[in-house]
Amino acid sequence: MMLDWLFASPADRRLLPGGRFAGATPWLIGIMMFVMMVVAATGLALAGGARLVREGVAHRYSIQIADGRSSEARAVAAARSVPGVTRAVAVPEAELRETLEQWLGPVAAGEGANLPLPALIDVELAPGANPDAVASAVKRVVPSAQFIADQARLAPMLGTLNALTAIAALIVLLIALATAAAVVLATRGALDTHRGTIDVLHGIGATDLQVTRLFQRKIALDALIGGTSGALVAAIVLLLVAGGSLGAVGDWTQGSLLRWSDLLLLAALPLLAAILATVVARSTVLAALRAQL
């Protein structure tokens, strides 16, 4: 069995004394895992937010007519005449003024206010419909109309969300590298501590793999226990601190910021960290042993 080494005999376990959480390694890995989980969950939520926004506006467009309402009805009719247009509705002027009032104050409010407003038409296309055909049809009847994809309007915000997601992924990678470096140091420390035992084992004919198994088992268990504990604490903290706000954002975007696959990835992080720590510990021990006779 590939994982036989994880289930050492009592005699093998006695060779490297020290109970669970006896050294700094499980604590170190636990703290690293806590930070990694928080950053990873944040990154996945940001990516989820960007995805929901992108999906929400994927087939939505706006027609703006700068010179007023007179041509609004013709533009709506032209848009509706194109196959694949599922919705083309003029936004009432009152609604536009109400929106602007939040930013510009009473000067924008009420019918007949002095502030001139463009006509605005919301357009939704069926998947696969050709937006250029809609733009052409509208421009034929209203040459001054502008046909704008909502996605283009939101591009700066989506770009920021994507950049933040990439930064979160980079931080997770850096934490993984720091964890690997910490495991190398911890393994070298353990090798120094147990140098006498290793010399005796080598002297009586133990192979490098037999010696390595002792250390990789210890590090793997330390990493698994430390990593799982750190991940559990991170999950509790995330639920307590950010659970409410994540839910609110999810409601606003009509979807869940974290998908099942994201939650599975987060749940797998402690296991991945334990595998990383085990591989690193194994290579470190083998490299150190090969330097001896």
Place this chain on the structure above:
Amino acid sequence: MLRDLDFRLGAGQFYFLTGPSGAGKTSLLKLLYLAQRPTRGRISLFGTELTDAPRDQLPDFRRRIGVVFQDFRLVRHLSAFDNVALPLRVADHAEADVEGPVREMLAWVGLADRASAKPPTLSGGEQQRVAIARAVIARPELLVADEPTGNVDAAMAKRILHLLTALNRLGTTVVVATHDLGLIAATPGSQLIRLENGNLVDPTGALRNPPASMVRA
């Protein structure tokens, strides 16, 4: 430092390695139990040239060698039982096949009632007996012992010598480094390897060219 040594150990023979302190006895023993490679020259064990053997081949040969270190080198956090059992466990013997021989060996060296004691709680003599029991438990083909009676009283020294000669009669080649002339005198049939300033004293050439019947490979 050892210089220009040229000798062969006869299979199943009993050797005492003597010489003043600093003559190179420990260095020679290290070469014999494969803890060190010669900087030049050649070394063969059990009919195999091992001077440049890949290190992953060495464990198999080390399992055929028992070593009693001068400083015992017991694992401090393991019991006497576990220390003696180490060679069997390293050789992947089933746990059921370990218990009996280890208890028997501990009884033989007079430590049956100290099986669960850890080295720091044992006297020097007791630690030495544990070290000897560990060296012989796997019935090695070559036993190398560095001052194995250095920390025990005369009665125990006699008993240890008896154990070594009994093992030798079963076919194990024994090399014992010692200053104890009484030990040498009490072992008829043994041969002497004497080192001085890293050189082998072999005026008759018997060590370099032993009788053919004694030489393995």
